[in-house]
Amino acid sequence: MLAISHSATLMGVTGHPVRVEAHVGDGLPAFNIVGLPDASCRESRDRVRAALLSSEFVVKQTKTTVNLAPTHLRKVGAGLDVAIAMALLVATGQLDAELLRDHAFIGELGLDGTLRPVVGMLPLCEAVGELRPVVAHSSAPEAALVRPDVRCARTLVELVRCLKGDDPWPDADPVATSAVRPEEPDLADVQGQSVARKALEVAAAGGHHILMVGPPGGGKTMLAERLPGLLPDLSDQAALDVSRVHSAAGALDDASELLRRPPLRAPHHTASLVALVGGGSSLLRPGEISLASGGVLFLDELGEFPAAHLDALRQPLESGIVRVARAHVGATLPARFLLVAATNPCPCGVGPFGPCRCSAAQVQRYQRRLSGPLLDRFDLGLWVDPPPASQVLGSTSAGESTASVRARVERARLRARARGVAANRQLRGAALERCAPLGADALGVLRDRLSAGTLTMRGAQRVRAVALTLMDLDGSDGPLDAEHIHVALSLRTHSQALGVAA
Numbered sequence: 449m450l451a452i453s454h455s456a457t458l459m460g461v462t463g464h465p466v467r468v469e470a471h472v473g474d475g476l477p478a479f480n481i482v483g484l485p486d487a488s489c490r491e492s493r494d495r496v497r498a499a500l501l502s503s504e505f506v507v508k509q510t511k512t513t514v515n516l517a518p519t520h521l522r523k524v525g526a527g528l529d530v531a532i533a534m535a536l537l538v539a540t541g542q543l544d545a546e547l548l549r550d551h552a553f554i555g556e557l558g559l560d561g562t563l564r565p566v567v568g569m570l571p572l573c574e575a576v577g578e579l580r581p582v583v584a585h586s587s588a589p590e591a592a593l594v595r596p597d598v599r600c601a602r603t604l605v606e607l608v609r610c611l612k613g614d615d616p617w618p619d620a621d622p623v624a625t626s627a628v629r630p631e632e633p634d635l636a637d638v639q640g641q642s643v644a645r646k647a648l649e650v651a652a653a654g655g656h657h658i659l660m661v662g663p664p665g666g667g668k669t670m671l672a673e674r675l676p677g678l679l680p681d682l683s684d685q686a687a688l689d690v691s692r693v694h695s696a697a698g699a700l701d702d703a704s705e706l707l708r709r710p711p712l713r714a715p716h717h718t719a720s721l722v723a724l725v726g727g728g729s730s731l732l733r734p735g736e737i738s739l740a741s742g743g744v745l746f747l748d749e750l751g752e753f754p755a756a757h758l759d760a761l762r763q764p765l766e767s768g769i770v771r772v773a774r775a776h777v778g779a780t781l782p783a784r785f786l787l788v789a790a791t792n793p794c795p796c797g798v799g800p801f802g803p804c805r806c807s808a809a810q811v812q813r814y815q816r817r818l819s820g821p822l823l824d825r826f827d828l829g830l831w832v833d834p835p836p837a838s839q840v841l842g843s844t845s846a847g848e849s850t851a852s853v854r855a856r857v858e859r860a861r862l863r864a865r866a867r868g869v870a871a872n873r874q875l876r877g878a879a880l881e882r883c884a885p886l887g888a889d890a891l892g893v894l895r896d897r898l899s900a901g902t903l904t905m906r907g908a909q910r911v912r913a914v915a916l917t918l919m920d921l922d923g924s925d926g927p928l929d930a931e932h933i934h935v936a937l938s939l940r941t942h943s944q945a946l947g948v949a950a
Contacts, residue, residue: 449471449472449473449539449540449541450469450470450471450539451469451470451471451535451536451537451538451539451545451548452467452468452469452470452535452538452545452548453468453470453531453532453534453535453538453548453551453552453553454466454467454468454531454548454551454552454553454576454579455468455527455528455530455531455552455553455554455576456527456552456554456572456573456575456576457516457521457522457523457524457525457527457528457572458524458525458527458567458568458571458572458696458731459521459522459524459731459732459777459779460696460726460732460733460734460772460779460780460781461568461571461692461693461696461734461738461779461781461782462571462575462779463568463571463572463573463574463575463576464521464575465552465575465576465577466516466517466518466521466523466528466531467516467517467518468514468515468516468517468528468531468532468534468535469514469515469516469517469535470512470513470514470515470532470535470536470538470539471512471513471514471515471539472508472510472511472512472536472539472540473510473511473513474510474511475510475511476511477509477510477511478511478512479493479497479512479514480493480512480513480514481493481514481516481532482513482514482515482516482519483514483515483516483517483518483519483523484516484519484520484521484522484523485516485522485523486522486523486524486525486730486731488524488525488526489516489523489524489525489526489528491526492514492526492528492529492532492557493514495526495529495556495557495558495559496529496532496533496536496557498559499529499533499557499558499559499560499561499604500533500536500537500561500604502559502560502561503561503603503604503605504605505537505542505604506540506542508540512536512539514532514535514536516528522730522776522777524730524731525556525566525567525731526556526557526564526566527554527555527556527566527568527572529555529556529557530553530554530555530556530557530563530582530604530607531552531553531554533557533604534548534553534607535548537608543608543611543612544612547611547612548611550579550580551579551580551581551582551599551611552576552579552580552581552582553581553582554566554569554572554573554576554581554582554583554587554591555582555583555584555587556584557604561603561604561605562584562602562603562604563583563584563585563600563601563602563603563604563607564584564586565583565584565586565587565590566584566587567695567696567697567698568695568696568698569583569587569590569591569695570590570591570593570594570688570691570692570695570696570700571692571695571696573591573594573595573598574594574595574692580595580597580598580599581595581597581598581599582598582599582600582601582607583598583599583600584600584601584602585600585601585602585618585620585621587600588600588620588621589620589621589703589704590695590700590703592620593691593703593705593706594688598620599617600617600618600620601617601618602618606618632674632676632677632709632850633670633673633674633677633850634674634677634849634850635648635674635677635678635847635848635849635850635853636847636848636849636850637670637674637847638667638670638671638674638847639835639847640835640836641667641671641832641835643830643939644660644667644671644830644832645671645847645848645853646939647828647830647939648671648674648675648678648853649678649853649856649857649921650828650914650917650918650921650939651675651786651788651827651828652675652678652679652786652853652854652857653856653857653860653861653871653872653917653920653921654827654860654864654871654872654873654913654914654916654917654920655786655870655871655872655873655874656786656827656828656871656872656873656910656913656914656917657765657786657787657788657789657825657826657827657828657873658675658787658788658789658826658827658828658829658830659750659788659789659790659791659823659826659828659829659830660672660788660789660790660791660829660830660831660832661790661791661792661793661799661829661830661831661832662790662792662793662831662832662833662834663792663793663797663798663799663802663834664792664797665834666832666833666834666835667832667834667835668748668790668832669748669790671832672744672746672748672788672790673712673746674850675712675744675746675786675788676709676710676711676712676743676744677850677854678850678853678854678857679710679743679744679786679854679857680854680857680858680861681708681709682707682708682709682710682742684706686742686870687706687707687708688706689741689742689782690706690707690710690711690741690742690743691706691707693734693738693739693741693781693782694707694711694739696733696734697733697734697738697739699739707742709743710742710743710744711739711740711741711742711743711744712740712743712744712746713736713737713739713740713743713744713745713746713785714745714746714747714748715736715745715747717747717748717749717750717752717753719736719757721754721756721757721760722735723735723736724736724737724757724760724761725737725757725760725761725764725770725772726738726770726772726781727772727774729774730774730777732772732774732777732778732779732781734781734782735770735781737761737764737770737783737785738770738781738782738783740783740785741782741783741784741785742784742785743785743786744785744786744787744788745785745786745787745788746788746789746790747787747788747789747790748789748790749790749791749792750789750790750791750818751791751792751814751815751817751818753817754817755816755817755819758817758818758819758822759819759821759822761787761822762821762822762825764783765787765825766825767783768782768783768784769781769782769783769784770783787826789826790832791818793811794806794810794811794814794815795810795811795814799811824904824906824907825906826940827873827910827913827914827940828914828939828940829939829940829941830939830941831941856921857921859920859923860917860920860921863920864920867879867883872884872913872914872916872917872920873910873913875913875916876909880909880912880913880916883916884912884913884915884916884928885927885928886912886927886928886933887926887927887928887929887930889929889930890915890927890928890929890930890932890933892930893930893933893934893937894908894911894912894933897937903937907940910940911933911936911937911940912928912933912936914936914939914940915928915932915933915935915936916928918932918935918936919932
């Protein structure tokens with residue numbers, strides 16, 4: 449007898465619908481799963497058989513074949529367990545096929561028949577379309593973020609009784625959440641560093657990538673950790689996109705609501721390339737650059753990252769996506785983040801700020817990891833000097849708070865949205881020409897820098913976008929003038945200092 453149920457599988461951050469076909473017929477006793485399952489999915493036959501026996505259902509010694517369609521799509525994980533069990537119950541005559549018609553079953557089965565959660569509940573529930581998702585009881589709050597009509601059950605027995613109408617569907621338990629959001633580090637804690645504070649404001653307002661170079665203890669990490677607080681809350685669509693990525697990675701800590709604050713990801717320099725960019729052998733999990741989408745990716749000690757890892761960021765920084773391809777599977781993952789990086793000028797960390805102990809060869813090897821094309825993608829860059837002792841010790845004057853700076857950033861972002869982009873850095877080609885026209889004096893400044901070879905064409909486009917952000921923060925309109933161009937150039941000094949064109 450043939451039976452059909454529905455479910456979904458996860459690939460990258462996207463869910464794909466799966467049609468589970470179970471056939472029970474004559475032949476030597478066997479249980480085969482076909483349709484391109486991975487190892488964990490093939491193991492479903494043992495989990496499902498044990499769960500059915502523990503739940504006191506009949507498991508016949510027949511030839512059983514389960515097909516997971518479409519067969520060209522790789523099926524990963526244990527999220528198809530419940531759908532396979534439901535199809536088998538129908539195929540063996542223990543459940544009416546009509547009861548499954550309008551449902552999709554997503555969840556893992558324990559050997560005792562309990563329904564367990566799986567990662568990626570948001571994209572999986574989105575993938576089933578008009579079918580009503582049925583998930584594990586603990587997954588219901590997360591699933592309800594995108595599917596208010598979700599149903600849940602704790603065990604296989606409870607699920608069958610609810611489908612038959614013998615018991616009512618259980619309600620999801622309310623998730624205990626804190627009414628108070630965790631406090632973000634305040635920019636007012638930063639003493640001095642007026643130029644760096646201005647650069648952070650510009651980076652937040654225009655979505656511009658920023659590199660800070662300086663000795664240890666200069667405040668680079670302290671500044672970077674306060675950048676996410678300057679960003680406005682995520683819009684409804686952005687919150688859904690960000691939450692979908694975190695759900696696919698199993699990193700959605702609070703299942704009661706979508707992520708509303710921009711995330712901050714700070715991977716260690718020993719992280720592998722797959723951990724940073726995403727991928728894997730078959731599941732293609734999102735990496736740190738995808739988890740930072742909509743927020744900030746902070747690379748501390750940039751000079752300690754392997755050169756291959758850093759160069760892998762060049763394409764995502766331009767396109768906002770990363771395409772991960774393996775022999776039999778591929779996925780497109782989001783990667784639209786604001787990159788903030790910090791590095792020492794040399795291995796000893798002192799560089800031009802004091803008596804450097806590094807040889808010229810050591811400095812060259814250290815800086816060689818930062819390729820010219822990568823540095824060219826930083827819109828802002830500055831040397832972060834240690835603040836004077838008079839500004840740190842005994843000072844009673846606090847700097848401007850995060851809240852007041854964020855208000856200016858939000859006003860600048862509103863102007864960018866009126867141009868059809870989320871931030872000025874997304875302006876390209878004709879759109880940048882239209883939104884950021886150059887005055888005669890500003891055009892002359894850029895021509896001189898291009899002719900001197902101290903600015904690339906990409907760098908010139910970045911300078912124009914930064915100058916436009918400066919105008920937005922000032923609330924001014926009109927063609928870009930030489931003053932805004934000069935300020936934008938002054939906030940882009942790292943590349944020349946490290947010995948490459950800007």
